Amino acid sequence: MNKTARKYESAALADEGYWTSVSQAIRQEAVRLLEQGAVAGVVGYIAGRRTGTAMPVVAATPDQAKELIFSPACVNNLALYLTKAKKEVRAKGKLAIVAKGCDLRALAGLLGESQLKREDVYIIGIACAGVYGAHADRSQPLCDATIARKCRECTVREPTDTDLVAGTLPALPALEPLEAQELARLEAMTPQERWAFWKEHFSRCIRCLACRQICPFCFCEQCLCDRNRPQSVETTPRPAGNTAWHIVRAMHLAGRCGGCAECERVCPMDIPLNLLNRKMAKELKELYDYEAGLTPQEKGPLTEYKEDDDESFIK
Amino acid sequence: MTPAKNILNYSYYPGCSLHASAKEYDESTRGLFKALKIGLHEVPDWLCCGATPAHNVDELLSLSLCAKNLELSNQVDGDLAVACAACFSRLKVTQHRLAENEEKRHQVAYALDAPLALDKPVKHLLEILATDFGLDRLAAAVQKPLSGLKVACYYGCLLTRPPDVPELDDCEDPSIMERVIGATGAETVSWSHRMECCGANFTLSRPGVVLKLSGEILASAKRGGADCIMVACPLCHGNLDIRQKEIEEASGRHYGMPVFYMTQLLALAAGVSTSKLGFGSMMVSPVSLLKEKGLL
């Protein structure tokens, strides 16, 4: 990976006014909702203790809602908090949620998979300029050098199907699609080279399962990979089991993943997990013209079929 | 139906006929678009579309000519507006053929020695007026309603055919011309030969064929009670208008049926000065008809 070869721009992509206006719009709506008692809580972000950070919060009172912000540090996919994995959040009642394009795609997926009812959630969509990447220097503004890889190629900056849209999108320059380039680089390799690439990455996996915990689609109460009768995937963090885990994970997300790349962000070993997801999304688009979008779809590409689907690989 | 857009701008491919025998089609088109405040910018250096001989003798040539025109059209912003039914058909057919056939794509790219740029949407004036501009707005722009004028809308062979290619309207039973001219208050007649062939370019090689086919069209329009015929194709216009006298002589029947280009009538309704509509170059003079209807 040629990380050093390129010079990154450090000019801010969006001015301070944009971030403030989005934050204000969120606050205003959140306060209104809570004051009217329309929702029991608003899932959003508040500033973290250190500068340049933010953390998810469930604001339950108008006062708490006044603390809500939106900044490039708002990296988390909040849809996670509406899944069964977070029962205590759901138990509060009807919730509002602050949602970037990534979060919206996840919400659309959750709606499509009967995990959520649209009427149970009030969506405050964000016209999102992007967020920091995993190792961004947060003393800098959101810029070419600090923006997350996924945001460079974002197609869902403008929310649709939401109850409210916070902010207006500033004009953004086209950024170099680093992830697509990386994907193309891998695709151009021989199978042996790719195996070596992934072997090296998977071997380092410590199976902390942060990728699973952060994923809005890993809402199973019992993960297949934790089962031992039968044990489909070896649970100890050895290369064999790691490889199986990441293959199974990619397969389970195929046709569902919203591309928020949270798995990759939280990976302590810097395994480029979103490449797997991107690859599957790309293939499913090519094969079945399916794309995860902002609107819930009744069936995913792997839960429906057409009689004339491609079968050139079958003899 | 998609909602009408507010500001409309088109690139414009007039085609050879509109610079020669169908000059009045070109002039009235420009006049109409100006009156409707729709931008229309001619594509610089456009070529002949090849109709109608090219595709009969050399498919590669006919596809390449249109592919080149599509490429040239990218110099000007906006979807490509086409007035002539034959040009429209050739451009659409080219897009269709090349989209579905990779080998032909390679051949044409080789012939043009340039990468293909075929994606510009090609739209017939009818489609622009009915869909993009919208019939409501068209009706609102009418200054001189054509009420009382009985119009036979003549589609000819090319405008809606073959199925799935032009996607202008129902292939065999279209109504777009009626809807568009109907917006001006004109009365459209129901008649049988809207879609029949006029004889096309047999007009030079075997005029007898044209006299028969176009004669039937005129007879049918007359039967339907029409005052005039409205066309969207210079070739059809030539056969129905220029040959009308010969047809009358051959059949012994009198028609005296003016044949208008659609934009002539629309521009008239939109209040464009009649001096700019080229009525004088029509072989069957419309003057008495238009006077009778109080339109001149």
Next chain:
Amino acid sequence: MSRIGVFVCHCGENISRTVDVEKVAAEAGRLFGVAYTCDYKYMCSDPGQNLLKKAVAEHKLEGIVVAACSPRMHEKTFRNAAKAAGVNPFLCEMANIREHCSWVHEDRDEATAKAIDIVTMMVERVKRNKKLQPITVPVTKKALIIGGGIAGIQSALDIADSGHQVVLVEREPSIGGHMAQLSETFPTLDCSQCIMTPKMVDVVNHPNITLHTYAEIEAVEGYIGNFQVKVRKKARSVDMAKCTGCGVCMAKCPQKKIPNSFDKNLGFRPAIYVPFPQAVPNTPVIDRENCTWFKTGKCGVCQKVCGPGAVDYTQEDEIVVEQVGAVVVATGFQLYDIGPKPAGSAIEGYGEFGYGTIPDVIDGLTFERLASASGPTGGKIVRPSDGAEPKSVVFVQCVGSRAREKGISYCSKICCMYTAKHTMLYKHKVHDGQAYVFFMDARTPGKGYDEFWRRSIEEEEAVYIRGMVSRLYQKGDKVVVMGSDVHIGVQVEIEADLVVLATAVQPREGADTLAQKLGISYDKYHFYSEAHAKLRPVECATAGIYLAGACQGPKDIPDTVSQASAAAAKVMTLFARNELEREPIVAKVNERFCVGCLACRKVCPYGAVEEKEIRDRSGNLIKVVAYVNPGVCGGCGTCQATCPSKSVELDGYTDEQIMAMIEAL
């Protein structure tokens, strides 16, 4: 499970010739959990089976592997033997060392090694097999027939005659369907009503048939043997119990000019009406949309003149719930309405034919009404425009059928024959008339069909022109038909007095919504799909639902009646037993782990997966999970492969069993 017996069969010499069976038995004996092994000449023979039973008793075996032929051959045999020996039959598996080993390999060492592997895999599998009990489902011996055309009537009568209860539901006020509208029928030209009406009367008089006319299916729940059906009986405004069918109300109704749809709008009927004189039941219906009382609150003539006091303006729709064990769907067809293309339809219209705008262009069913002795003209062939007798009639076949460019690619099957019939009926009534037929092919496969068709040409002098029609237009009082004759390669124009279009046969409007209520599948044209095109042509993939007639595809009367009787026979087979027993290879949901994403429901070809709410004791919803109805589940296991958390498992093919086999390698 740790006490498994392995029985290796020689199959005469079929196995032992290439496989060292003693070695296989010996190696199997070394496997953990195997308590007994032996080999025997013919395991499937009586002594062989006795050997097995004896071994079970002596060695207290808890699982059995028979290494012999294919399970497709003898699995049942050995499972029965296991059952007789007191072992749950699903703890007995076969290792296929004949078809998959000894017969396909020559090298004795290799074949023996493979046989050992196969046995090992099966031993590992059996260790994880569960005791399964056959699933029994009670059967309600009452059938629902949807549709009262000839198909529904035939099925109803057959089932009722066998002694079972039948509920027949018909959407229209009378049963009879399209056949009641026909004049005469090919290939014998017997009068349709003469053969149809007695059957209709049989239905209404049959003690085992409950008839709901003017009624529609509201909802269907349940599964084979146990369906609950809600039927909406639309308000007739006439009390069926009181009405004597005297007809005074119809005669006195001041509103008489309502186009009669039964006569394809050629004639008129009053607002209180029966569709046709021989209607069954012969009880009128008030057409509330056109009735003056319902429109203005004034009139009330019918109520005043009704002697028995049967007219009841206050009647409301009534919901009847029926419990049935089987459903026969016989909703029939409609003719393709060939006017301009309807918005949103995938099927193009035929605006160029002017149907609906040129009065003398009619469809085949309208011609039937013209030709029918009980029709609006008393059987006289006249033009709708001016009532004149048409001297030249053009018939156009394949209008909408076999027209891929218009969106329908199938053949409607009946048009060739009924057009031939029409030319005959026409010639019989208008002796100096000339019939022309535009056709693509003449398809006449049926008993006496081709002879019939030839008669229309050779004796009745119909002119058949091979080619298509491009356009119809009115010219004076004639309809000009522009077409081509491909045999001689010219364009032809015929000035006709009347044009009859043989329009395509389509499923009934609303066929798709009914299918969704029933949970059955349909093709892109909305014809219902049979379970197997060749071998299960009358069954739906959804167990307990059967198909009869043109709702499954275009059909003529003999085919329809055959299929209807076949469907009835299927129902009777089901009703021959009190309980339905089926293999317990069904999917089960682990409700503890299911998160209710319902991916299983999306992929289930049987519609067997439902939502189930789990509540605590005080009724609070804890979660929603999937539930597989074992009566409906077909046992394919697609749900399990799809389930991300593997919270649904297919009994008999659990992940544990399969993983054990793969790991045994």
Next chain:
Amino acid sequence: MHTDKVKHDFEPKIVALVCTWCTYAGADLAGTSRMQYPPNVRVVKFPCTGRIDPVFILRAFQKGADGVLVSGCHPGDCHYMAGNFHARRRFAAFRKLLEFVGVDLSRLQFSWVSAAEGGKWVEMVTELTERVRQLGPLTEFRELELAEQWSGATLTTPELKEAYQAI
């Protein structure tokens, strides 16, 4: 089909995951017709290809299979109507994934073999066996099975080396 017996240096293990209605029956037909094919294949029977979870394919490779054959009913012939349609999509996606992580797809064969196609079954098994025999053993997964976490190659810092040696 009596071929001369050749001894090979390497005999691959082939696992066949098949549906019971079509391919298993097709393999039975090959048997009753006494066709001959390499004995390397081990058949695991499923009710339907729709039941075949990609995890099984992965597990087979992990547990020592050098090649995997997945086979079921032709489209439209599925006993359960649609199982093979769903399977087709699932496998199409899964093989793309395997390819992306660097598995040689010539070791994984999908086919439709009907109950009447005993010959095709023989052909499929023979072809795959021959091909995998040429490719040699599938070492990638086997190496993984044996490999330990952090295979030392990246253990380069002196502290870590020291710590590692002290264990």
